[in-house]
Amino acid sequence: MTKNTEFLIHNIKLAATLATCDVRSKYRRSMLGPFWLTINMSVIIVSIGLVFGSIFGSPMEEFLPFLAVGFILWTFIASTINDGCTAFIEAEIIIKQLPIPLFVFILRILWKNVLILSHNILILACVFLFYSKGLSVVALLSIPALLLVLLFLSWIASLCAMLGARFRDSAPIVSNLLQVLFFLTPIIWMPSSLSAHRVGFLEWNPFYHLVELIRSPLLGQAPRLTSWFVILGIALSGCLFILFVFTRKRARVVYWL
Amino acid sequence: MANIQLSQVGVVIPIYTANSRLLSKKVLQLFIGGALISDQGSYVSVCALRDLNFQLSDGDRIGLIGHNGAGKSTLLRVLSGAYTPTHGQVHLQGRVGSLIDINLGIDYEATGRENIYLRCAFLGVSKEETRAMLDEIIKFSELEDFIDLPMRTYSSGMQLRLAFSVSTIIRPEILLMDEWLAIGDERFRKKTEARLAELVESTKILVIASHSRNLIMKTCNRVLWLEHGTVKMDGTPEEVCTAYFG
Numbered sequence: 433m434t435k436n437t438e439f440l441i442h443n444i445k446l447a448a449t450l451a452t453c454d455v456r457s458k459y460r461r462s463m464l465g466p467f468w469l470t471i472n473m474s475v476i477i478v479s480i481g482l483v484f485g486s487i488f489g490s491p492m493e494e495f496l497p498f499l500a501v502g503f504i505l506w507t508f509i510a511s512t513i514n515d516g517c518t519a520f521i522e523a524e525i526i527i528k529q530l531p532i533p534l535f536v537f538i539l540r541i542l543w544k545n546v547l548i549l550s551h552n553i554l555i556l557a558c559v560f561l562f563y564s565k566g567l568s569v570v571a572l573l574s575i576p577a578l579l580l581v582l583l584f585l586s587w588i589a590s591l592c593a594m595l596g597a598r599f600r601d602s603a604p605i606v607s608n609l610l611q612v613l614f615f616l617t618p619i620i621w622m623p624s625s626l627s628a629h630r631v632g633f634l635e636w637n638p639f640y641h642l643v644e645l646i647r648s649p650l651l652g653q654a655p656r657l658t659s660w661f662v663i664l665g666i667a668l669s670g671c672l673f674i675l676f677v678f679t680r681k682r683a684r685v686v687y688w689l
Numbered sequence: 690m691a692n693i694q695l696s697q698v699g700v701v702i703p704i705y706t707a708n709s710r711l712l713s714k715k716v717l718q719l720f721i722g723g724a725l726i727s728d729q730g731s732y733v734s735v736c737a738l739r740d741l742n743f744q745l746s747d748g749d750r751i752g753l754i755g756h757n758g759a760g761k762s763t764l765l766r767v768l769s770g771a772y773t774p775t776h777g778q779v780h781l782q783g784r785v786g787s788l789i790d791i792n793l794g795i796d797y798e799a800t801g802r803e804n805i806y807l808r809c810a811f812l813g814v815s816k817e818e819t820r821a822m823l824d825e826i827i828k829f830s831e832l833e834d835f836i837d838l839p840m841r842t843y844s845s846g847m848q849l850r851l852a853f854s855v856s857t858i859i860r861p862e863i864l865l866m867d868e869w870l871a872i873g874d875e876r877f878r879k880k881t882e883a884r885l886a887e888l889v890e891s892t893k894i895l896v897i898a899s900h901s902r903n904l905i906m907k908t909c910n911r912v913l914w915l916e917h918g919t920v921k922m923d924g925t926p927e928e929v930c931t932a933y934f935g
Binding site: 442445446449450453456457460461525526527528529530531532683686687688 | 702703705766769770771772773775785787789790793794796798799803806807810811813815816839
């Protein structure tokens with residue numbers, strides 16, 4: 433093994449250790465531990481499902497699985513981006529003392545949120561069982577989709593981390609934007625409840641494609657090619673952009689903290 | 690072989706006031722246009738280090754002295770690699786280990802044992818290596834059964850003992866210290882003294898910042914006196930300490 437790969441592997445392990453610590457220490461003294469996250473989430477999903485399902489008059493066996501998958505994914509996406517804003521700020525003491533590469537702190541928040549996401553899969557299992565909805569082979573597509581979503585989130589989180597360190601107002605701005613996007617993205621409402629000419633606007637919302645990529649295979653439909661291309665395109669150009677910014681500004685980050 | 694070479698090294702730290710950190714202000718400036726242009730980038734900067742030129746090689750035991758704010762800690766951070774200097778070049782050869790803040794990254798909700806792994810991960814020690822050294826670390830810290838209790842239940846002395854036991858297992862080629870670590874009661878202090886002496890002995894280059902004349906005279910063979918971010922005097926401990934401490 434070359435020195436570089438060894439260095440890389442060590443830092444990936446460090447990020448994983450930090451992420452596990454983050455999830456654990458949050459719920460260390462409670463009996464149910466991290467499953468409180470799952471319980472909170474189920475309560476929200478059931479309440480939203482009952483209220484909005486009846487407002488829109490959607491059939492529950494269709495609406496609730498749609499809502500559960502969408503809401504869990506949205507929480508994952510939004511909290512990854514929100515955590516991104518404080519990724520460097522919270523590691524200030526460490527960054528100022530040790531030459532640990534900054535990507536460790538980005539990986540840390542990605543991994544932390546993946547861990548939380550994996551707890552929430554339990555809810556999906558319950559919802560799918562309850563409505564005796566099986567998974568088809570198409571569902572396997574959600575795995576590459578998740579990897580692509582992670583790539584997409586990694587550059588946004590990196591950008592937010594840098595902005596957050598330099599401009600302390602970024603965090604509330606970002607969380608506000610996410611709040612607006614939550615309502616603009618079909619999570620608690622179904623695209624079918626939009627009139628035909630409004631559906632077109634959805635195509636311009638990358639977060640719609642982001643959610644669709646994982647949601648539709650789980651609900652038994654392969655994601656549209658458009659969604660793959662949009663997300664892949666934004667992810668790749670975003671990563672290139674962030675690499676460019678990182679190589680130029682990486683050394684400055686410590687002075688912003 | 691370990692080697693450190695600084696040429697023309699300077700560190701300028703920007704101090705952003707709450708105002709210039711506001712993204713909204715930057716955005717406002719875009720809209721207001723010319724009016725506030727002169728205000729752009731008008732944050733205060735502190736020149737923490739400037740024009741540092743020196744070379745350290747195997748066998749050097751460097752003492753850093755100087756008043757508060759002279760740049761000792763900044764220099765240690767540059768040497769540890771955390772700060773990339775804003776000016777000049779640092780050439781560093783050899784593994785760097787730091788005992789500047791041994792409490793770094795402690796998770797108080799986690800047990801002592803978990804914190805050993807965490808701290809080792811920060812030090813660049815793998816899980817397998819940590820496992821191999823675990824018993825030795827626990828034995829040295831004398832925490833015994835407390836090791837499986839959360840760190841928050843420890844007395845401050847116990848926390849320090851554990852932090853010390855873990856942090857000193859590394860054997861770096863370049864060792865950075867901010868003051869000598871003296872912890873615990875009389876008996877434990879003897880143990881730490883022996884451990885530190887052994888660590889310093891095995892390291893090729895030692896850089897230690899201190900306000901103690903005795904310590905500098907005892908451990909160092911060369912002293913840098915920093916003032917306002919530059920080297921005011923560079924020489925043997927006798928010369929520099931006489932000039933500095935009087």
